[in-house]
Amino acid sequence: MTxxxxxxxxxxxxxxxxxxxxxxxxxxxxxxxxxxxxxxxSCWVAENAKTTRAFLKRVDAVVPLAQPLQSLQIVExxxxxxxxxxxxxAGLDALLAPALQGLxxxxxxxxxxxxxxxxxxxxxxxxxxxxxxxxxxPGPSSLLLALSASGLNGQSFAxxxxxxxxxxxxTSRIRDLEALSRRQGQTQLVIETxxxxxxxxxxxxxxxxxxxxxxxxxxxxxxxxxxxTDTVARWKAAPRSVPKDVPxxxxxxxx
Numbered sequence: 600m601t602x603x604x605x606x607x608x609x610x611x612x613x614x615x616x617x618x619x620x621x622x623x624x625x626x627x628x629x630x631x632x633x634x635x636x637x638x639x640x641s642c643w644v645a646e647n648a649k650t651t652r653a654f655l656k657r658v659d660a661v662v663p664l665a666q667p668l669q670s671l672q673i674v675e676x677x678x679x680x681x682x683x684x685x686x687x688x689a690g691l692d693a694l695l696a697p698a699l700q701g702l703x704x705x706x707x708x709x710x711x712x713x714x715x716x717x718x719x720x721x722x723x724x725x726x727x728x729x730x731x732x733x734x735x736x737p738g739p740s741s742l743l744l745a746l747s748a749s750g751l752n753g754q755s756f757a758x759x760x761x762x763x764x765x766x767x768x769x770t771s772r773i774r775d776l777e778a779l780s781r782r783q784g785q786t787q788l789v790i791e792t793x794x795x796x797x798x799x800x801x802x803x804x805x806x807x808x809x810x811x812x813x814x815x816x817x818x819x820x821x822x823x824x825x826x827x828t829d830t831v832a833r834w835k836a837a838p839r840s841v842p843k844d845v846p847x848x849x850x851x852x853x854x
Contacts, residue, residue, distance in 0.1 A: 602698035604726045605705045606713040607637050608738020609654055611820045611846065613710035625657050628820050633736045638662040640705040642697040643673040644722055651707055672697070676718055691725040698731045710846070712740045716758065716790065742788055745816035745848035748826035749786070752852055756786035762799065769799075773806040780811075781853035789849045796841040799849060804838075807831045810854055815839075817847040 610628050625634060637658045645651040651673050655664060664671075674694055698704050706713045706722055712735070714720040726733050742758055759776060763769045776787045791799040796817075803813060809832035818824035827839060841847050
């Protein structure tokens with residue numbers, strides 16, 4: 600019997616002060632059924648083994664792990680070089696060997712749903728190629744939560760990832776996205792490394808047309824989380840800062 604690859608969602612508080620000082624009860628953001636599956640898995644593929652162990656300690660506080668944490672097999676995904684193409688699935692087959700031996704495997708991201716804005720997508724593709732059943736478990740996705748809270752077009756949207764860091768290239772990219780949004784009536788979703796949140800917000804406000812609607816969702820599922828959607832003109836008239844240590848999603852819709 601072939602084991603399954605479970606895509607196990609993580610909380611969205613990765614790297615925040617709240618998670619480090621007083622981690623929230625996972626039952627607030629993850630279904631109990633997901634925690635029960637996570638508690639019984641003995642094989643994991645992760646972005647980072649250390650943070651996966653921290654996640655499993657939080658799981659253990661709700662549903663006791665079936666095996667001691669020290670005995671679990673946690674292997675890390677290969678880290679592609681910056682700017683390199685996504686690794687071919689064939690190179691990841693070895694990580695799925697336990698499933699071919701009948702053991703279930705958990706794939707976990709640093710935050711949110713695995714394989715969405717996450718390098719785990721290549722492992723999922725490899726699993727399909729090997730005939731390993733893939734089961735996506737329900738949990739929070741910052742992108743979809745931000746889109747839902749934005750009030751922008753949820754029927755047509757695109758996630759475009761990170762924008763260029765260099766100012767001129769970033770400005771050009773923002774203008775291209777605004778033109779695309781206006782032409783197709785499509786919401787464009789962007790993320791940034793938290794310490795550059797303020798720089799991205801400033802660039803968006805400086806580049807976008809006054810009537811374009813801009814939404815910022817910050818710290819989703821956290822106690823201090825918030826979402827605001829307004830025209831660029833109103834953002835400028837009543838500015839709001841974005842923390843440098845909390846993840847945020849930026850969405851725009853041009854009219």
